[in-house]
Amino acid sequence: MTALPATKAGDLLEGRAMGLGNRFLITALLFGTMGMALGLAMGASHDFTLMPVHAHLNLLGYVGMFIAGLYYRTAPEAAESRMAEVHYWANAVGVVMLTGPLAGLLLGGAPQLGLLVLGGGVILISSMMLFILIIAMSVLRSPGVTIVPAE
Known part of the structure; x- marks a missing residue:
């Protein structure tokens, strides 16, 4: 088994694809930690109002x-497009924009x-539709993939 080369913390974000x-x-792990901490707090307080969040x-x-991160790690050519960068930001912003206000709404905040x-x-x-398009384009560009018209 080949050992992976040692990396410094700064190397994690170097190179567009990697x-x-x-x-x-990393963002997935942050969201996961937040979700699990919220679950722990709900369990400890027996108040499950924020279960949807x-x-x-x-x-x-x-x-x-996390799934998207694994995909981009295994298909680095897919990560090289501007669409992949947009996918990241749309997904991250979308999660924050959905969950933060949802928590406020569930806690009795303004209906707006x-x-x-x-x-x-x-x-x-x-973001999901963009990810589907990125994967489709990546698959179609792969060697050995041919498109055969239906008969």
């Missing part, structure tokens, strides 16, 4: 961004927060 995958992974942080923030929640959701769906 850096993007690592940024997704906990779920969205864990699934969209942690799991979704619902518009921010909706906006975050639209950004996240757009």
